[in-house]
Amino acid sequence: MQAFSILEPISDQLNLVDDRLQEFSNSSDLPSLKELLTHVFDSTGKLARPALTLLTAGFHPNDGEKVVTMATAVEMLHVATLIHDDTVDEADTRRGRVTVSSNWGQHTAVLLGDYVFAASATYVCATGNIRVIKRFSETIMDLSRGQMQETANSRNIDHGLEDYLERIYFKTASLFSTSGESGSILSGAPESTVQILKTYSEKIGLAFQVVDDVLDITGTEQEIGKPVGSDLLNGVITLPTIYAMEDTNCRKEIERFLEDPSNSALHSEIVKMVKSSDVKERSYEYAQRLIEEAKLAIEPLEENDCKRSLLLLADFIISRNN
């Protein structure tokens, strides 16, 4: 994450998370496995999810041990998901590096993803908290369910706002929610605080995905690291598409493209149409509402550095461009 001040209250703990990830990737005695693990854990991502776990633990005194372990698990789970997602999407690069599936083959990617999934679960087990372990397992179900829903509803133009929100909850917000919920549970915070932080985390998770889906159309290829309009190309109906289809002309063009996805001229035309419409603004307004709800949710919490960071993190999610 670029906005360093957000991470200031947890910078030492975040370094510990990074150490643990490096330790894990160096731990295998099987050379081929070590090479793969080093590859996937060497490229530092945004660390948004572990940051969330660490920040939500800042509302009750605790020694930080379990929370750091959980934050490590949360990032490992995210990495495992990316390995399988890249396999399913046949993506060539991720975070500027070749993907496991493109470089070592889909088969290796499936098994490596399984290994990292399971390893993340052993870290969660180390917290000794059954409630957190259960939430974690349910989240893995949600993540795969979200991806399956995306596939099942591919090219389905009747996929409306409600379906979209359900899908992005499973695909993205569930892990955000669990990251925040588990941070507060493991800090020993009272249930009312846990529920507040869970709500906050779910809302910013939904907003995060909405922004992702807008950037897919309005970002540059360099910013988003994939071709502009990839979602439409893959038949995935997102909020911008749902808004765009309210215009009859645009809907017809999208229908026409979904029936003939090789028509790249039409694809460019649709992207241009959407860019020049008010779809971007309306989608950002939607995300902004979620962010305001998230910020409102944590209002009752005591004022401290972590709360300030959570408020900044919420705003950062809207302002980011990659």
Add this chain to the structure above:
Amino acid sequence: MQAFSILEPISDQLNLVDDRLQEFSNSSDLPSLKELLTHVFDSTGKLARPALTLLTAGFHPNDGEKVVTMATAVEMLHVATLIHDDTVDEADTRRGRVTVSSNWGQHTAVLLGDYVFAASATYVCATGNIRVIKRFSETIMDLSRGQMQETANSRNIDHGLEDYLERIYFKTASLFSTSGESGSILSGAPESTVQILKTYSEKIGLAFQVVDDVLDITGTEQEIGKPVGSDLLNGVITLPTIYAMEDTNCRKEIERFLEDPSNSALHSEIVKMVKSSDVKERSYEYAQRLIEEAKLAIEPLEENDCKRSLLLLADFIISRNN
């Protein structure tokens, strides 16, 4: 499993496991997911692993609730593994039915496997036993590690007995071991009993895989449900191949085949050579030793129906032909 008397002491509980599996496969509100789950849980396998969990729980009084939950989880994990294995191996059929990857595509199979993996973990969580949950996660790591080792050592003729045993521990015996260990832990048995049943389960797991690897060469295509000599075809070095390569002539032919795996005449010739040698007998002797060790391990346990079934189960593992 055909040998019904083995299952007699646990037949009611095994029915409960089956009910839970059916319940799980019908539980999804996503029609496409429900269809997939019904497909994979509709074909009844040998249920060797859940049987092991139920039988090893028979040495300490318990209400059976947690044990049935665990036995369900163990079978779900096994099914998840098969879904990903069939994806990796590009298998067309399994248990006489089309595989998920061949019918719905590799992508769906990856995600469905993830979903069932995670679902199995939620069942283990329901036992509330952290030790069992941790062993379960470690076992998933072992399973994927074993498969990765198989890929990494493919066509490596220097792969000796020790490497082979390590690999089949990860690939197969680890889950057997966890099935038996968790059954006894959840029954509340003392640690000495747990260790005995863990040893027994690991040994029969190793023997199970050795027999599988022998059947791959000596079985008929109808019995084993895949082409004879599939392991060699896929470059996987198993105990029969290791024994066969002690003969200089046979080693040369195998080397030659591994360098040119499209030479199907040579493949048939090697299978014939191995079949007419003493490799089958020697491999069975190896498996038999493991079985004797397993039976010896449980000698100190009290005599009861479950012990009798465990002794029969050990013998059944050697005598099965599919």
